[in-house]
Structure formats: C-alpha cells, structure tokens
Amino acid sequence: MTGPDPDSSATTLRVSTLSKTRPTTFELRPDKAVMAQIAARLDLDDLRKLSFRGEITAEGRDDWVLKGHLGATVVQPCSVTLVPVSTRLEEAVLRRFTPHLADDVNEDEESEMPEDESLEPLGAWIDPAQVMEEALSLALPMYPRAEGVGPADAVFAEPGQKPMTDEDAKPFAGLAGLMAGKGLATPDTAADNKNAATQDPEAGEEGDDPAGS
Structure with a gap:
C-alpha cells in the first residue's frame, strides 16, 4: 500500500x-x-x-x-x-x-x-x-x-470480452464433421494418424506375411 x-x-x-x-x-x-x-x-x-x-x-x-x-x-x-x-x-x-x-x-x-x-x-x-x-x-x-x-x-472470458458459449462453439464442431465426411483430416485426426504410423515403424503393410509364407 x-x-x-x-x-x-x-x-x-x-x-x-x-x-x-x-x-x-x-x-x-x-x-x-x-x-x-x-x-x-x-x-x-x-x-x-x-x-x-x-x-x-x-x-x-x-x-x-x-x-x-x-x-x-x-x-x-x-x-x-x-x-x-x-x-x-x-x-x-x-x-x-x-x-x-x-x-x-x-x-x-x-x-x-x-x-x-x-x-x-x-x-x-x-x-x-x-x-x-x-x-x-x-x-x-x-x-x-x-x-x-x-x-x-461457467465460461470465462477476459474483462470486456463476451464469453464464448456452447452455441458459439457449434460452428467449429460442424466444420470438423464436414471435413471428416469429405475424407479430410482435421488437426486432431491428422495428429492421431501420424502417431499411429510412427508407433511401429517395422510393421509390414496390411496383407504381408511376416513369416514369408
């Protein structure tokens, strides 16, 4: 003081x-x-x-x-x-x-x-x-x-700013669904695919026989 x-x-x-x-x-x-x-x-x-x-x-x-x-x-x-x-x-x-x-x-x-x-x-x-x-x-x-x-x-916002509600977030959810329907990767799904591909780099492609038979 x-x-x-x-x-x-x-x-x-x-x-x-x-x-x-x-x-x-x-x-x-x-x-x-x-x-x-x-x-x-x-x-x-x-x-x-x-x-x-x-x-x-x-x-x-x-x-x-x-x-x-x-x-x-x-x-x-x-x-x-x-x-x-x-x-x-x-x-x-x-x-x-x-x-x-x-x-x-x-x-x-x-x-x-x-x-x-x-x-x-x-x-x-x-x-x-x-x-x-x-x-x-x-x-x-x-x-x-x-x-x-x-x-x-509760949805908090900076002083003087309008809080973002669930209704405000719906357009973003709709955009994600549209991208998924067209086979386009959203940022989240792209990251998941990348992680799955790098978990086992020695794994063969689908249909390959690891024993060579």
Missing part, C-alpha cells in the same frame, strides 16, 4: 499524533460521489452501503495495528451471462504497520516479501480510507455468477 497524500484525504492520520496508550477509533461512510469514484477504479457496475470502522493501536515499540470491519454491497457483471450480480460483503480487516519492513526491503531489493500479508511498511501517515479500498478490492468475487448459473455453465 503506497503512502497517502495528506492534502488529498481528510482520513489520513499522522502516526506521530496517535496515542500510545489508547486506541484511535475511526468510522468511514463514504458518500455517493466517493463511492462512484471507488466503483470506477475497481471496475464495478455499482457500489452501495460502503462502510469501514475500526481502531488503530500501538504494538511494541514502533509498530501499529489496524483492526477493522468492512461492509459493502457491490454490483458486477456475471462472468457467464454478463447480467448484473449483487453481492454483499462483510470482511474483517487486519493490517500491521512496521518501520522494520521498509528497512528490510531497502537493504535487499531482491528479498522475498514476508508471508504475512497483513504487514505494511510504516510511513509518517496511516490512511484508513486507503486500507478500506484495498480490502474491498481483495474481497471482490473473482467470477461472480447470476442466480441459476452453475459451475457446469
């Missing part, structure tokens, strides 16, 4: 002003304009009832822990039919901010990132709004499906 711009968000909290002895609470309920901006950035058809509340507490000498709860209703196109699909999300969010993570990465740029995905490098600011949008992005269904669309019906 990149550092926030203090001048662009009223939700940013300066780490140096956070209390070390008691939690700093927050509660975000973005208005329609902000939700529309987030929906556009995340390629959502619609975003409603977005909220993020929680607290930030000190941990150890230098670290900070953000615990929160994310709630949102998102609308995405069905991955099969493209009809709008509404999903309610309720997610627990955990982030651990530490300055030592930044030190380790700077010392060895080729080092692997830690397995704990909740770890974040600590800067001068912590922005709950940025954490909220990142958590929302991670919680989105990868392949939303409309009601009645089962796994056997």
Whole structure:
C-alpha cells in the first residue's frame, strides 16, 4: 500500500499524533460521489452501503495495528451471462504497520516479501480510507455468477470480452464433421494418424506375411 497524500484525504492520520496508550477509533461512510469514484477504479457496475470502522493501536515499540470491519454491497457483471450480480460483503480487516519492513526491503531489493500479508511498511501517515479500498478490492468475487448459473455453465472470458458459449462453439464442431465426411483430416485426426504410423515403424503393410509364407 503506497503512502497517502495528506492534502488529498481528510482520513489520513499522522502516526506521530496517535496515542500510545489508547486506541484511535475511526468510522468511514463514504458518500455517493466517493463511492462512484471507488466503483470506477475497481471496475464495478455499482457500489452501495460502503462502510469501514475500526481502531488503530500501538504494538511494541514502533509498530501499529489496524483492526477493522468492512461492509459493502457491490454490483458486477456475471462472468457467464454478463447480467448484473449483487453481492454483499462483510470482511474483517487486519493490517500491521512496521518501520522494520521498509528497512528490510531497502537493504535487499531482491528479498522475498514476508508471508504475512497483513504487514505494511510504516510511513509518517496511516490512511484508513486507503486500507478500506484495498480490502474491498481483495474481497471482490473473482467470477461472480447470476442466480441459476452453475459451475457446469461457467465460461470465462477476459474483462470486456463476451464469453464464448456452447452455441458459439457449434460452428467449429460442424466444420470438423464436414471435413471428416469429405475424407479430410482435421488437426486432431491428422495428429492421431501420424502417431499411429510412427508407433511401429517395422510393421509390414496390411496383407504381408511376416513369416514369408
């Protein structure tokens, strides 16, 4: 998560002003304009009832822990039919901010990132709004499906592309049948014939008597 711009968000909290002895609470309920901006950035058809509340507490000498709860209703196109699909999300969010993570990465740029995905490098600011949008992005269904669309019906496509269905594939099946009817080899049958011919190169032609009788 990149550092926030203090001048662009009223939700940013300066780490140096956070209390070390008691939690700093927050509660975000973005208005329609902000939700529309987030929906556009995340390629959502619609975003409603977005909220993020929680607290930030000190941990150890230098670290900070953000615990929160994310709630949102998102609308995405069905991955099969493209009809709008509404999903309610309720997610627990955990982030651990530490300055030592930044030190380790700077010392060895080729080092692997830690397995704990909740770890974040600590800067001068912590922005709950940025954490909220990142958590929302991670919680989105990868392949939303409309009601009645089962796994056997799923046909995935690249974003913005129309999924290919069984009906779309029928012309290709018809072409294969036409080629077979005319004695033309399809790519699959040609490969099978080649494999059969090379399995036993010493075998004689049909009708030959291996014993010479």
